[in-house]
Amino acid sequence: MIELQRIEHSFKLGRKGGERLVPVLRGIDMNVYEGEIVTLIGRSGSGKSTLLHIIAGFLHPTAGQIRIAGQDTTGFSEGQWADFRRRHLGVVFQNFQLIPSMTAFQNIELPLVLQGVPEGERRKRTMELLERLGMAEYAEHYPSELSGGQQQRTGIARALVLNPPLLLADEPTGSLDSDNESQFLQLLQSLNREHGITLLVITHDDKVAAIGNRTIRIEDGRLPDAADSRRMEAAQR
Numbered sequence: 001m002i003e004l005q006r007i008e009h010s011f012k013l014g015r016k017g018g019e020r021l022v023p024v025l026r027g028i029d030m031n032v033y034e035g036e037i038v039t040l041i042g043r044s045g046s047g048k049s050t051l052l053h054i055i056a057g058f059l060h061p062t063a064g065q066i067r068i069a070g071q072d073t074t075g076f077s078e079g080q081w082a083d084f085r086r087r088h089l090g091v092v093f094q095n096f097q098l099i100p101s102m103t104a105f106q107n108i109e110l111p112l113v114l115q116g117v118p119e120g121e122r123r124k125r126t127m128e129l130l131e132r133l134g135m136a137e138y139a140e141h142y143p144s145e146l147s148g149g150q151q152q153r154t155g156i157a158r159a160l161v162l163n164p165p166l167l168l169a170d171e172p173t174g175s176l177d178s179d180n181e182s183q184f185l186q187l188l189q190s191l192n193r194e195h196g197i198t199l200l201v202i203t204h205d206d207k208v209a210a211i212g213n214r215t216i217r218i219e220d221g222r223l224p225d226a227a228d229s230r231r232m233e234a235a236q237r
């Protein structure tokens with residue numbers, strides 16, 4: 001489902017003229033197979049969010065090749081990415097990225113609007129997710145009127161509303177209390193089991209890592225266990 005080959009990424013820092021390149025990803029080879037739940041762990045600053053943004057096409061890697069769902073996405077234009085994401089990808093961001101001028105309901109509904117789904121169907125699917133995530137009573141709240149956990153659940157619902165075959169999530173339980181976390185993990189597992197959704201989840205949390213078939217460790221922009229995990233992948237298949 002995701003195939004990364006020799007992915008490198010450097011950020012440019014400093015003023016014009018005196019810029020220097022700071023390498024953040026240093027040659028990542030990684031595969032995620034259809035139907036898997038893979039968790040990605042690593043210390044703060046190790047490059048986890050950068051990698052997720054590259055997989056989702058919000059950042060373009062300095063070098064390397066990406067294939068997602070069988071398509072080479074490396075050279076995609078912004079327009080191709082937008083279309084591709086609508087069809088293949090749900091993304092839960094570390095900092096939620098909700099639109100402040102829209103209610104929770106409107107934030108979740110937005111991908112359906114962009115997709116041209118009729119209003120009745122939009123309302124039904126949005127309400128279903130709000131209920132599933134225990135958010136029904138907050139439908140008309142704006143992000144500034146929601147707690148961190150409620151904003152996070154809104155971001156999760158928005159990522160799920162188009163039933164993506166692949167869900168990328170960056171610390172999706174970081175702001176959830178333990179009840180909401182358990183519910184969310186059950187939701188992820190049922191999406192995986194019943195709908196075959198493939199999951200790549202970044203986490204610091206052992207409870208989240210435990211739902212994975214496989215955990216990949218990232219350290220300073222490298223995958224130190226890459227050789228081991230290739231053996232595990234081979235064994236799983």
Ligand SMILES: Nc1ncnc2c1ncn2[C@@H]1O[C@H](COP(=O)(O)OP(=O)(O)OP(=O)(O)O)[C@@H](O)[C@H]1O
Nearest residue numbers: 011012013024042043044045046047048049050051
């Ligand atoms: N836009 C940027 N410009 C310059 N440097 C950046 C930028 N974004 C991230 N970095 C740097 O890249 C490194 C990796 O950042 P990244 O956000 O991928 O880490 P992370 O593993 O997700 O950490 P955390 O667990 O704290 O979320 C960090 O050292 C960070 O300072």
Ligand SMILES: [Mg+2]
Nearest residue numbers: 048049050094
């Ligand atoms: Mg991060």
